[in-house]
Amino acid sequence: MTTLFSFDIFDTCLTRACGEAKNTFFLLAERILGEGSDTSARNDFALIRMNAEREARRLCINDENEEITLNDIYKFCDFTSITNSSNAIIMQTELDIEKEILLPVDKIRNEINLLVNKGFSVIYISDMYLPKTFIEEILVHHGFYVNKNIYVSSEIKKTKSSGHLYNYIANKRHISKQHWLHTGDNYNVDYKIPSRMGIKARLVNNDYIPYELQGKRMMTDGTTPLSGYAFTLSRAIRLSLPDSPNNIFASTFIAPMFVPFVYKILCDSKARGINHLFFIARDGYILYQIALEMKDHFSSIDLSYLYASRQALYMAGLEHVSPEQIKKKMPHLKHKRIDGILYELHLESYDYSKLPLSGLDGFQIIDLLFQEKTFIDALKKKYNEQNDYVLRYFKQEGLSNGNCAIVDVVGSRRCQSAINTILSKNNFPKVYSYYFEVTWSRITNYESYFAANYQENVIKSPYYNRASQPLYEQFFAITNQQRAIEYQNTENKIVPMFEPDFINKDYKQKVFEANSTVCTKYARYYIKVYNNNCSITNIQVAQRIFAAFLYVPRKEFLKAIELFKCTGSGEANEVLLNKKSLLYVIFHIKEFFRWPEGQLVYSSGYLYPIIRYILKKRLQKIMRL
The missing domain is CATH 3.40.50.1000 (HAD superfamily/HAD-like)
Structure with a gap:
């Protein structure tokens, strides 16, 4: 014994x-x-x-x-x-x-x-x-x-x-x-x-897992062994926390991307003389938590969490009320039905029962609505109300004070455009913006911004982007915060009104707690090594590691995201991984166009290399869709 x-x-x-x-x-x-x-x-x-x-x-x-x-x-x-x-x-x-x-x-x-x-x-x-x-x-x-x-x-x-x-x-x-x-x-x-x-x-085996080792090797540059610190830290954080799929996923992929990004923007803000950063709800909440861990090292910069969203800002960000402005500032409405359009314009109760809407796309519906005086009057009233509330909210939070910047995960820059339209037409300074990634469909105007990644340059394969963007926005940046849809005046204070949350709250809280715990702990130790020159390289290498995972996933890492759903506004739209048999997946591979490689590994396990070889040409065709 x-x-x-x-x-x-x-x-x-x-x-x-x-x-x-x-x-x-x-x-x-x-x-x-x-x-x-x-x-x-x-x-x-x-x-x-x-x-x-x-x-x-x-x-x-x-x-x-x-x-x-x-x-x-x-x-x-x-x-x-x-x-x-x-x-x-x-x-x-x-x-x-x-x-x-x-x-x-x-x-x-x-x-x-x-x-x-x-x-x-x-x-x-x-x-x-x-x-x-x-x-x-x-x-x-x-x-x-x-x-x-x-x-x-x-x-x-x-x-x-x-x-x-x-x-x-x-x-x-x-x-x-x-x-x-x-x-x-x-x-x-x-x-x-x-x-x-x-x-x-x-x-006991406390060694590096393959992704950590790959990142460490890619970062080694010959000048100092600390160049691979982001990935030696991944291993240390992973080992220091309970051995759960979500902790392992977050320490391997999420923290090595998001923490160096936040460190980079804090350094950049300090150099630019920006004295207040606003992290945009809801995606920006995890970045906000990371920044708070680093606050002591950047005492000249105030940090705030700004309740905002596409729906809360876009209408107030119109230069004036007209169908042309709505189409320009809210192009996503082209693919909406009447209920979705009215929801985005905060006119859900408007009676459209007598309008001939059959066969019309979103823009055609907007043109039809503008032929109705009652609609125009209702829209102008709501526009003036929200314009007033949004501006008062910005002033209340300090966004109108100048030397400010907003921070978001993935964006088309339309939020920045809406915010700056509201500020500039009321004679307040515009804001700078930071994005982890900007999309292919972003606004390309003269307003200055920083992006760690430009979607068209990151990885050329469309396959990569189809899987990565929903994961960045909705899994990496998952939060227990609610989505603000408009503002109201309560006891002389402007407060956000929230959309009901239809997502599984227990699952959401579980993933959020893991991501938050890992990223804040990672940030606490990352800040001990001052190497701003490496931070952008850390992000790029971490992103390549994640791309490698998306292309050839390891099944043990899929456990963290097997319940994840890509969501739209208030409803579940699509799961990335389905609990389908391997035979079903092989014969219906086109159904899994969002992430066919992930689905094949999830369903086939160790048979994946053989199945991938058999389906190689079909997969290449799907990736080009």
């Missing part, structure tokens, strides 16, 4: 946000030398630290002393040619950085707490130069049970790699090795050596 359970610490219980231990030295160089320091100086600083550790090991390790300490290392560090900071200050800064970037591995922590609650003995073992008291403090901070049960090579002067640390513990605790189970991530020191000594050993 096993009576003693031991656990390795680094990369088993704790993992670094920056990946390997040596990457810490590049963070240390930036912290000591400053954000704007020379790249070569930072690399030389890190090299001095690495060489000092090698020299300390060469000169200090012997038969009696198998491990070095952090103090030993710093005896061989000479930074005087690069900085005036003392070794004592630099060493303490290294400890501070380690404390900041270490995250717990959630499943190991839960396992340890369960063992402790059942009354088993649990100990921690590490080959590490860091002080025992420091490691103990980190473990306690992250919720691990610790009770004078840590064995660190830097204190005991024996290591796991020699096997002597295992023998030391066995003698110290008077434990039979056959009653001892050790868990760790290193095949040699945590599995092979203890197994050879008669200790039961278990190897």
